[in-house]
Amino acid sequence: MELESAVILVTGGAKGLGLGIATHLQERGATVIVADLDAKSVAALPKQMEGFVLDVTRLDDARDMAAKMVTQHGRIDVLVNNAGVIYSEPMVNIMNPLGMMHDYDRFRASITANLDSVFIMTSAVVEQMVLRRTRGAIINISSISACGNEGQTAYSAAKAGVNAMTVTWSKELGKLGIRCNAVAPGFIDTDSTRHALSESIVKHIQSNTPLRRLGKANEVAKAVASLIDNDFMNGVVLDVNGGLTI
Ligand SMILES: NC(=O)c1ccc[n+]([C@@H]2O[C@H](COP(=O)([O-])OP(=O)(O)OC[C@H]3O[C@@H](n4cnc5c(N)ncnc54)[C@H](O)[C@@H]3O)[C@@H](O)[C@H]2O)c1
Numbered sequence: 001m002e003l004e005s006a007v008i009l010v011t012g013g014a015k016g017l018g019l020g021i022a023t024h025l026q027e028r029g030a031t032v033i034v035a036d037l038d039a040k041s042v043a044a045l046p047k048q049m050e051g052f053v054l055d056v057t058r059l060d061d062a063r064d065m066a067a068k069m070v071t072q073h074g075r076i077d078v079l080v081n082n083a084g085v086i087y088s089e090p091m092v093n094i095m096n097p098l099g100m101m102h103d104y105d106r107f108r109a110s111i112t113a114n115l116d117s118v119f120i121m122t123s124a125v126v127e128q129m130v131l132r133r134t135r136g137a138i139i140n141i142s143s144i145s146a147c148g149n150e151g152q153t154a155y156s157a158a159k160a161g162v163n164a165m166t167v168t169w170s171k172e173l174g175k176l177g178i179r180c181n182a183v184a185p186g187f188i189d190t191d192s193t194r195h196a197l198s199e200s201i202v203k204h205i206q207s208n209t210p211l212r213r214l215g216k217a218n219e220v221a222k223a224v225a226s227l228i229d230n231d232f233m234n235g236v237v238l239d240v241n242g243g244l245t246i
Contacts, residue, residue, distance in 0.1 A: 004029035012083025014041035020217025056117040062124035079125040082141040085113040114158035135177040142184040170235030186241025189214040210243035
């Protein structure tokens, strides 16, 4: 697909990794539309970037937005499912006898934010792609946690589900001319990573990574661009982690 003429929707693109992806794709010539829950960050987007306030866990709103995008831009070529919420909670916390076990409501909330959201947005956008016979692409932002990360039951399960949906859709939607791939970042130097991890854990990750550093948002963005660009890539979960898992 020609990136330069593509109409691309990036969810959660008002901050962090999503903003890095949206910026890179726009610099490569694409028309980029951002959908994010955080109204303040949407309002602060660069002038040339169109932004919508949207909760990607709400199917009706997602369908309205996809229809609006098609009215305004004629089609949606690419959906980047980036919106998500990193969440950590151990299955058992013996230091907290009153709430020793992983809270079920928080488990459900994390699954909704990180797994249901990807289903909902893909459903809303693929409907428009199919109606207009668009030969489109879906890119899901997964995570190294999909392998099962200690202290992240819900988040790991959600991201493993994202990988499974990626492969399933690559088979189902490939027949309709719609490719589906994922990028699985390792630990990227973003505010959310710095917020979630202590300095000593960051140092530990760096020393276990062959490249001895965290990744950059721009490096994840380049992986997304290559999956959009290459028309024979389908059903791939691309690791971008400095070799941490090898
Ligand atoms: N930062 C990392 O190291 C890292 C590593 C692996 C995977 N990831 C994944 O990358 C993606 C982005 O992570 P990040 O680190 O930039 O996080 P972040 O918190 O900085 O950004 C996430 C964005 O998604 C938006 N968002 C959250 N819930 C939403 C909802 N319901 N509807 C619409 N927008 C919503 C937020 O407002 C925010 O702008 C996530 O899917 C995350 O799981 C991040």
